[in-house]
Amino acid sequence: MQMNYKELVENFSWENVYSFFNWSPGEPINMANMVCDRWADDPNRIAIHWEDREGATQTWTYKQLKDKSNQMAHVLKSLGIKKGDRVAGLLGKDMELIIGVLATWKIGAVYVPLFTAFARDAIMHRVNEAGISLLLTNQEQASKLDDESATFQTLLTDGLTSSGETFWEFVDSFPADFILEPTGEKDPSVIQFTSGTTGLPKGAASGHKSIVTLYPYMKYALDIEEDDIFFGGADMGWSYGLMACVFAPLSLGVSIVVYKGPFEVEKVYELLEKYKVTNFTYAPTAYRMMMAAGSDLLKKYDLKVKKFSSAGEPLNGEVVRFFEKNFGRAIYDHYGATEAGMIVNNYNCTDMKIKPGSMGLPIPSYKIGLIDSEGNEVKQGETGQIAIDMSDGAFDFMGYWNKPEKTSEKKLGKWFLTGDLARQDEEGYFWFQGRADDVIMSAGYRIGPTEVEDCLMEHPAVMETAVIGKPDETKGEIVKAFVVLNHSFEPSKELSQELSEFVKKKLSKHQYPREVEFIESLPKTQSGKIQRYLLRKNRVKH
Structure with missing residues (x-):
């Protein structure tokens, strides 16, 4: 039975979240353990159904992920990578990448995601800003970077090592046991660069505790349940794809679908049917393409999806209404920022009314305000900048990597500024109004x-x-x-x-x-x- 939003907020407790992760503030915490290793005692628990455009498939259990990422952790150590170093990944939705990210966290290094559609300058800006020590990539992507001034090592997933081994031969030459490097909640785990809607991208750093703070979004907004098959389509080069579509759902111990291929409406419907997906999230552009493909195409497929979610940019009300009519279920729109996480949402776990076009309501335990240029909250119905009250301790943004002045610019008194505008209606729902400079x-x-x-x-x-x-x-x-x-x-x-x-x-x-x-x-x-x-x-x- 679904709860209402008021009950969700009143019953929320961080202590219950900490209990789920078997962790308490101040104790060591490592993301790789939280998203993988702690689920590996059951050798049959499936973590990932992987498929590529050509139809090749792989099934990975949590135990297999743990063992292979342990071996990869030894690889990184053998290459001289140590705690605090930055490791970048420039690959598509490859299992090598997922294993590489887990291994990066296991040795206490910091992961820097990159997007494969980037050209040379965009890549070099990010790797230089982050000061990476190693780039995990393939020959196609490495060909963009014939730069003799590069100061980092490159490990190719489709090349040979200096001793003539393939990538997997190299990985498999190491033992499958590994002792995690002790890391704390404030030790950085990811440097995610902003999307650059207003200028040069900045590296937003988050710590190992961020997997815990993502729990309310995963549990209540996406409503991921133990028996769900979850499919998130965003690319792992971006914050939502990396965390909300891959590693955060794994922290709940569920099975996820990872598809390496371009978005094609009919292919997505095939995947939803084949893997009996029950929980689906994608960007508004994808949903608009699904609507444009029409309702007749849907009749070819037997779909089990019970929950639809969207994030990345505002979702048009017309698209929501199309899904209500044709799937019997609205798309639940969510709002977040690279620096802040997902902070205003429509919650799949509740019976809340969906207002097509609305961002929804604040996430439990966060105070979200709409403020003017002086830091004062605006009147109900007026447009203000979305801001997070930092005084209650729930918000734990670590700042921009090596840019303290840019971090300071995001703060106004007790408020952390998102740079986005919204208004709030009489029922408390937020409505996105654009970037502050828009x-x-x-x-x-x-x-x-x-x-x-x-x-x-x-x-x-x-x-x-x-x-x-x-x-x-x-x-x-x-x-x-x-x-x-x-x-x-x-x-x-x-x-x-x-x-x-x-x-x-x-x-x-x-x-x-x-x-x-x-x-x-x-x-x-x-x-x-x-x-x-x-x-x-x-x-x-x-």
């Missing part, structure tokens, strides 16, 4: 782009859209929309006017786009977040 000031009105974008998405012509403020002599700024059309529609002046009127009638006379520009695609980060600042750079030219 706010549009028009004739004295503060307009967040997301509400306008959500409205435009309800028009059948619109596949994707982004809204910015364009300088205007009279109003300061006007609302301008960039629109990617669905395939059956053609750009025209008449359609532009139709879209403006559509928003004016559904929202208000001050929020509608006074300009609509049709484009083939929106500029996005590699993780799929819209880069409005690039659109703003060109706004005067159009």
Whole structure:
């Protein structure tokens, strides 16, 4: 029987969370033990169902993961990697990568995730900022980095060692037992670089305790239960893919699906059916593609999914309604930040009302405020910056790697600033309004782009859209929309006017786009977040 949100908050206890992990604050804690080794006593407990685009499959138990990552830990030690060193991974969803991450934590080193779509400059920025000692990658990715000035070692998963061994021959030459390096809750475990929506990415450091602080999200928002088969589609080069889609669900001892291949709607449906997936999370772009594929495709598959979740950017209400109609279940939208974790969510474990387009309600034990530039909370219904009250001790962001000045800029009194805007309705639900630097000031009105974008998405012509403020002599700024059309529609002046009127009638006379520009695609980060600042750079030219 589902609880309500109020009961969830009132009954939440960090002591119960610590008990689940058999851990107490101040004691040693190692992420590899929490997500893998402690479940390995049962030799039959399945950790990962792995599959690639060609249909090759592997099944890994927790015991196999433990043994193989123990061997990999010996490999890292043999290469001179020690506690506190940084190890980067530049691979797709490979088992070699998952094992490498576990081994990195086992020796007390710090893992630095990289995304395989990055080009040379993006990779070198991150590895230099983090000061890595070793890069785990393959020949294809290593070919991007023919840089003689590199100061780190490279270990190839598809190459030969100096003694002529393959990667797995090298790993298997070491024993399968390993004593974990003692690590504490404040010892760094991951340096995750921000997605760079507003400037150069910064390395956000988190400690070994972060796996414990992720528990409320995994347990209540995603509602991962012991008998779930969990499938999260995000790439491991990003925070959500690394933690929420792989290692955090493993910390609950469940079986997960890891798919190495591009997102294709029909392939995802095949995987959901084949592995009897019950709990599914993906980015809004994927859900929009599933909606665009239509409801007829669904009839070919016998799906068991009971819980849908989304994170990464705001989820359009129209997509939520499509899933309610065709799957009998809403998508539960979640909000978080690299530095903060998942802090405002719709909770799959509750009977809370889902308001399509809303981020939901604060995670238990956190005080989330909406504040103005002075650090004062705004009135209900007004737009403010999403901020976390740091005074209660639940929030434990360690700061940006080697950038104390950037860490200080994120704090205002007792508040940690996310850089995102939201408003709160009369029932306490949060509604995303854009980045703090995305706010549009028009004739004295503060307009967040997301509400306008959500409205435009309800028009059948619109596949994707982004809204910015364009300088205007009279109003300061006007609302301008960039629109990617669905395939059956053609750009025209008449359609532009139709879209403006559509928003004016559904929202208000001050929020509608006074300009609509049709484009083939929106500029996005590699993780799929819209880069409005690039659109703003060109706004005067159009």
